[in-house]
Amino acid sequence: MYRIGIIGCGKIAQVRHIPEYLANEKAKICAVYDINQERAKEIASALNAVSYESVDALLSSGLDAVSVCTSNDSHAEIAVKALDHGLHVLCEKPMAVTLEGAEKMVEAARKNGRILMIGQNQRLNGTHQRAHELIRKGEIGKVISFETVFAHSGPETWSVDPGKNTWFFDKKKAVMGAMADLGIHKTDLIRFLLDDDIASVDAKIVTLDKRGSDGSLIAVDDNAFVIYEMKSGAVGTLRASWTNYGPENNSTVIYGSEGVMSIFLNPEHSIEVAKKNGERDYYDVEVMQTNDNQTSSGVIDAFIDSLDRGTAEISGEDVLESMKAVFAALKSAEERKEVRI
Ligand SMILES: NC(=O)c1ccc[n+]([C@@H]2O[C@H](COP(=O)([O-])OP(=O)(O)OC[C@H]3O[C@@H](n4cnc5c(N)ncnc54)[C@H](O)[C@@H]3O)[C@@H](O)[C@H]2O)c1
Known part of the structure; x- marks a missing residue:
């Protein structure tokens, strides 16, 4: 069972990541974080997960992987941090807001030997x-x-x-x-x-x-x-x-x-x-x-399959x-x- 954290509990997390993790028997959402703490707490309580007060606290809670579903500006910083914590990362598009940010993400995945997948559904x-x-x-x-x-x-x-x-x-x-x-x-x-x-x-x-x-x-x-x-x-x-x-x-x-x-x-x-x-x-x-009209995107199943296989479908390197x-x-x-x- 992969222990999953959700960072950013807005629309894409609610209509795609969360339901698709819930439908995947190899994944369990254990932790959530959002700068809007009220939103994070509501989601955590609905999922029987823990809501953390910072990204760092969530990343140190013993997870295997995170979904990064925040606004564009924070994707690269959060993804690099998570990879440096030894977690696998599924990051929403657009991958990053600068070329440098996207390159740092790819480098962090390579250096840490972790999966970096981008949600190009x-x-x-x-x-x-x-x-x-x-x-x-x-x-x-x-x-x-x-x-x-x-x-x-x-x-x-x-x-x-x-x-x-x-x-x-x-x-x-x-x-x-x-x-x-x-x-x-x-x-x-x-x-x-x-x-x-x-x-x-x-x-x-x-x-x-x-x-x-x-x-x-x-x-x-x-x-x-x-x-x-x-x-x-x-x-x-x-x-x-x-x-x-x-x-x-x-x-x-x-x-x-x-x-x-x-x-x-x-x-x-x-x-x-x-x-x-x-x-x-x-x-x-x-x-x-x-x-x-949200139908199942297959992104989460592809991410979980990537974790099983040890190679990323829709890798950061490719989307770069x-x-x-x-x-x-x-x-x-x-x-x-x-x-x-
Ligand atoms: N793959 C797709 O087709 C698709 C579709 C929609 C959105 N997205 C992407 O998903 C990301 C989120 O979009 P959305 O539609 O869910 O937006 P949204 O406004 O519905 O939700 C964003 C959430 O992130 C939180 N947040 C923002 N900055 C944060 C930070 N630094 N740390 C923690 N939480 C933070 C906000 O409080 C909010 O709850 C965007 O990058 C967007 O481009 C992808």
């Missing part, structure tokens, strides 16, 4: 797994280009502390906006689907519409428009948005030499493959978790490459030029 979705297999099998031939989108109406209704004062809009706590919140998912997904890495980035990252409680535009981006050139030569676009006030868009289209694969675009079928010769194949695999592309996109937007990775 899009990779584990059954539809994305099937799409990956089909692309590998050559179903659409050689990949030429792609469009990937993650767009919804914003995180202010999602957080456990909802409203226009959400930390997601706070430059100090979130550091980055839609690009890091949603863009990291699709950056990581494209690397996964294509078994390819990002070579260069051109981006425009802006704040177009989202306003805080004082009525002024928020200090982090609400829209990102990115062009990725892959090492294979394929070129595609990524759009991340918090200002899609219609139905959520979580789609990816891959254009290959033999056909086009649309993922989560056709509402009837999770994958549609339109072949060059006119044939169409449909695959109905699994819906994607959305803010309003996705983070490099996100930081390169921000740099490209700031300097208005292409950035090579």
